[in-house]
Amino acid sequence: MENNKPEKRRFQRILFDAPCEIYWQDDVQVAELLDISLKGALVRRPDGWAASEGEPCELTIHLNDHESAIVMAVTLRHLEKDRLGFKIEYIDLESASHLKRLVELNLGDADLLERELAHLIE
Numbered sequence: 001m002e003n004n005k006p007e008k009r010r011f012q013r014i015l016f017d018a019p020c021e022i023y024w025q026d027d028v029q030v031a032e033l034l035d036i037s038l039k040g041a042l043v044r045r046p047d048g049w050a051a052s053e054g055e056p057c058e059l060t061i062h063l064n065d066h067e068s069a070i071v072m073a074v075t076l077r078h079l080e081k082d083r084l085g086f087k088i089e090y091i092d093l094e095s096a097s098h099l100k101r102l103v104e105l106n107l108g109d110a111d112l113l114e115r116e117l118a119h120l121i122e
Helices: 093-107 110-118
Strands: 015-022 027-036 039-045 056-063 068-079 083-091
Touching: 015 039, 015 093, 027 093, 039 056, 039 068, 056 083, 068 093, 083 093
Parallel strands: none
Antiparallel strands: 015 027, 015 056, 027 039, 039 083, 056 068, 068 083
16 A cells, blocks of 8 residues: 655655664663664664653764764654654764764765755754
């Protein structure tokens, strides 16, 4: 069956497998990044996950065998049986540069990247 609903997503998801940690209150959970965009991240739900939707967390995504990382303050926007969706609330300049470069390399289209960055600052 064909779905005729228009896509509302403004930011392309980049499939990207990377280790990460989710910090929530005094707990740290090791997880796996499934995909990322300029606005959020989708993570495989770790066993024993206890936070609810709307909870603030910190997400650290390791790049290049832990040589660098993307660190961001996030809010848990949706949780499913096996996945967690986070919205980026704050990201420092160095992490934002890593994220922009990651998206740029995976999109392969400078015009599309510029449109996404324009949507981001709207």
